[in-house]
Amino acid sequence: MREEQKGILLESGTNELEVIVFQVGSGIFGINVMKVREIIQAPSVTSMPNSHPHIEGIIRLRDEVLTVVNLTKVLGFPPSENPNQDKLIVSELNQIKVAFRVQGVSRIHRISWEQIEKPTELSQGLENATTGVVKMDEQMILLLDFEKIVVDINPDKGINVKQVQTLGRRERSNKKIVVAEDSAMLRKLLHETLAEAGYDQVTFFDDGKEAWAYLEFLKQDENHNIEDEVQLIITDLEMPKMDGHHLTKRIKSDEQLQSLPVVIFSSLITDDLYHKGKGVGADGQISKPEIVKLIKMIDKLVL
Template identity: 75%
Template sequence: MAVNEDAILLDSGTNELEVIVFNVSSGTYGINVMKVREIIQTQAVTPIPNSHPHIEGMIRLRDEVLTVVNLMEVLGCPQSVDHSQDKFIVSELNKLKVAFRVSGVSRIHRISWKQIEKPTELSQGLQSATTGVIKLDEQMILLLDFEKIVVDINPTKGINIEQVRKLGKRERNTKKIVVAEDSAMLRKLIHQTLTEAGYEQITFFENGKEAWDYLNFVYESEDLSLEEEFQLLITDLEMPKMDGLHLTKRIKETDEFKHIPVIIFSSLITDDLYHKGIAVGADKQISKPEIVKLIEEIDLMI
C-alpha cells in the first residue's frame, strides 16, 4: 500500500491531519500519514548481530536497505504467535527511513488537531512514547512518538548540544525567541542548545494555539511591544490543538504579524512535504535534529 501524496490533505494549514490506525498486539495506535511512505507486506528479516533489542533486523526494499523496528518490543507487548496479519509501516522522519512491524493496519481517518488530547502523566509512562490521544467512534487511539522511539534506539539521531558548543561563545541574550513544541523532552533540549548558542530569552508553548493566543495577547497589551517580545518564532509541525502549519498560515495572513520570521523545525521536513511549509509562508524549514543549521538561520534572521 503506497501512500499517495494526493491522498494527503490537499491544502496546507487546515489544522487537520490524516491518521493511519494500526494495531500492536491488542492495542490501537495511530501515525500521521505525512510520516508514512508506504505500508508493505512483511518479508524475511536479516538479523543484525549485537543490535538494540528493539531492532528486529533489516530488509531490502527495492534499492534501499531499511532497519526494522519491532513495535511489540518497543511497547513491551507479548509477542504474537500468529504473524499472518503483520505489516511493515515504512516511515520517514529525521531524514531517516525505518520499517516498523505492527500487528495489522485498519484504515485512515481525517481529523482535526483540536480532537487530539495531550496524554495524561499515567499514559506517558508507556515508555513516554505517546504524543496524543484520539477518541474516535468509542475507540481510544494513541499517537505514538516515532521520533523518540528512533532516538532512544540511536541517540545520534537526536539533538546534540556538543555540535552547538563548536560554534564558540556568543552574545545573543538581547534577542527574544518564541518556540511552539509539544514534546517536553525536545523543549528541554532546544532550551539547552539555544542557551548554549547565546539565546537566553526563550518563551516556550506546548502547542500552536498557546503561541497564537500569546501573540495576540502581546499585540493587544498596552505594556508589551510586539517587536520586542516576538522577534522570531520556531514551531514544530505535529501539535495538539493547533499544528505548526496552521499557526504559520495564520501569522502570515495577518497584516500585524506577517513580518515575524517563522522557522518550522520538524522531523517531517522531507522533499515530498517541503511544499507544505512554502504554501503557508514559512521563512525557513529545517529538519530535526539539525540544530546547528537552525541556529545559523536564527543568526541570519535576527
C-alpha cells in the same frame, strides 16, 4: 499507496491531518500519513548481532536496506501470535527511513488537530512514546512519538549540545524567541542547545494553540510593542490542538504579526512537504535534528 495518499492530502494551514490506524498487541495506534512511504507484508528479517533490543534486524526493500523496529517490544506487548500476518510500516522521519512491525493496518482517518488531546502526565510516564490521544467514535487511538522511538534506539539521531559547541558563543542573549513544540524531551533539548548558542530568552509552549494565545495576548497589551517581546518563532509541525502550518498561516495572515520570522523545525521537512511550508509563509524550514542549521537560520533572520 504513496501517490493515492498525496492525492487526498489537505491544503496547507487547515489544521487537519490524516492518520493511518494500526494495531500492536491489544492496542490501537496511529501514525501521520505524511510519515508513511508504504505498507508491506512483513518479509523475512535478517537478525543483527549485538543490536538494540527493539531492533528486529534488517530487510532489503528494492535497492534499500532498512532497519526493522519491532513495536511490540517498544510498547511492552507479548510477541505477535501470527508473525506471518504482520505488516511493516515503512516510514521516513528525521531524514532516515525505518520499518516498524505492526500486527495489522485498518484505514485512514481525516481528523482535526483539535480532536487530539495531550496525554496526561500520569498516563504518559517518563518513558512513554505517546504524543496524543484521538477520541474517535468509541475508540481511543494513541499517536506514537516515532521520533522518540528512533532516538531512544540511536541517540546520535537526536539533538545534543556538542553539535552546537562547534559554532562558538555569540552575543545572542538580547533576542527573544517563542518555541511551539509538543515533545517534552525536545523542549528540554532545545532549551539546552539554544542556551549553549547564546539564545537564553526562549519561551516554550506545548502546542501551536498555546503559542497563538500568547501572541494574541501580546497584541492586546498596549504597554508593549510585539516586536520588542518576540523576535522570532520556531514551530514544530505535528502538535495537538494546532499544527505548525496552521500557526504559521495565522501569523503571516495577521497585520500585527506577519513581519515576525517563523522557522519550521520538524522531522517532516521532506520534498513533499517543503512547498506547504512555503505556501503558508514560513521564513525557514529545517529538518530535525539539524540544530546547527537551525541556529544558523535564526542568526540569519534576527542578527
